[in-house]
Amino acid sequence: MRRWALAISLGMGLGLGLMGASALAQTSPIQLEDGDVARFWTAYDAVRAADTPEAQKAAFQRLYIDQGTPGLAAFMEAKGYTADTYLNAIRAYPAYWDSVRPRTALATGALTRLEGHLERFKTLYPELRPAGIYFEVGALRSAGTTQGDKVLLGVEMATGDASVDISEMPPGLQRFFASYFASKPLDNLDLLAVHEVVHTQQIGERGNLLSQAVYEGVADFVAEQVTGRMPDLAYVAYGPANDAAIKAAFRRDMAGEDFSGWLYNNTDNAFGVRDLGYYVGYAITRGYYDRAPDKAAALKTMIELDYSDPAAVQAFVAASGYLAD
Template sequence: MAADAVPAPVRAAAAGPVVQTTDVDLFYRVYDAAGGHPTAEQLQRDYLDQGSDGLQVLARERNVTGQRIADALAKNPSLYTGAKRCLSALPPARERLEAALRELARLYPEARFPPVTVAIGRGKPVAIGASDTGIQVGLEALCAIDWLNPDVEDRIVYVLAHEYAHVQQVHADAISDKPSPTVLEISLIEGIAEFVAELTAGKVAYSRNAAAAAGRELEIETRFAADIDKNDLSDWAYNTTPDAPGDLGYWVGYRIAKAYYRNAPDKRQALRDIMEMEDPKAFLEKSGWYPGIEFD
């Protein structure tokens, strides 16, 4: 089979993790050449149409067009001037992320390595991902959420390690795409990504929320245990704001995954079980977790 006939994810896996940042450079060349005011036509023709395969995925999946970027620029120019402060963090963050993904390969040989594309979008989303097309990240969106982690380099590394873990989760889409997933299901999907980010990159992505829970483990987890079968996620997931930590389900799910890993005699098999979790209730029962569990 000719090299160009090999599917992109297979080539990426063979070559190791690839973190591409060239789309950011391309955007700011267009942006700077236009004095910070590129037209929709310029953004479409000189940026989006010339961008990487990953940028094309972002544009297609999230309706990123030259016009929509131009509209976002007009409405919130500081989003794009602010993102420039993240440019210097990209090279060291890229090196650290690639090291984290190599660690993932060492710990979990079944890992897939679709590419990570860092680009500039229309202000949202922060990131999207799939096992076949990889992860696409909007640097302007990620750079703007400084309340998540004040250190830009750390934020890039830990958030992308979290997102890359989602790509590896075999049954995550089937669970999270249910019409009404439960608190336990979503908390484990997100918490596993947090655990893997810590295991490979050194820290969880949503450390601000974890810090808010410190010292309240028994109280929070007792409430969580009572809510695991609920379909109303509002108390546990997707509720963080710039002013108030939330997403405590991420934190509890992380602690359940950590308990599972800690209690397993075979760590490689444990990580395989974590990545391939299909039955959240069975996983919880086997984990050894209980409200207020303490870790060494």
């Protein structure tokens, strides 16, 4: 098990279990934990060696799930993972797992960049609250998500590239992974981590598409301010080039609760580009920031926006000017 303390002045501690910080310390580190990755591969080998489905499940439960960190428990809850979810993915795509295995060890290389980013984040937003960052192995449902104060990074996806064997997957998944790996997720793992750290700072449940798009757009915008770059994903380039059509279509859907055409989706939508809701949310956030006379206050407002307050979200969007007629 490896742990790194990122020495950033964050005031109160994360909690005794993850932090282990001295009561006398003047700073509280953000800690990155990657021990679950090695445990997964130990369990994986035991599953591949087991003779029966029952023995496979018992081995995986004992060696991975039962010994996992709070980050693994949170990841499983957030993405609906069970032992059977993992075992089904392992049995269905052995070539994927065997080819991605050596790449998962590369995830920790993002640490050096991440430390500098978090120091800058603290400078831009002094109120930054601690958040544990966990490297996990999931079952191909998420490269990154959050639960509470935990950033959860799925390295079986986030470290992939064109060398990973996706040939056993159905055509739709092959298209998704080919496109995703073309975006160089390992090179952008530090950027993804910062995006997810932003989510740990945000509050309030999102009740409609507009709120969810702003929620993601704020995370993209703040991560850009912290790291100096945006992810190499299709919506980043496609959005500005097709802004008028995207804006018109988004206005029609933004009050609804159906995200499927805009967020966390595939390319089966009117534009043939996934996740354009991120672009809209980013454009709203950028508009708000550009119009604000006090940039530090604008950054604080966007991070602390309460998504459970529709009036506050509407005021933020209106102040951006982006959706104005």
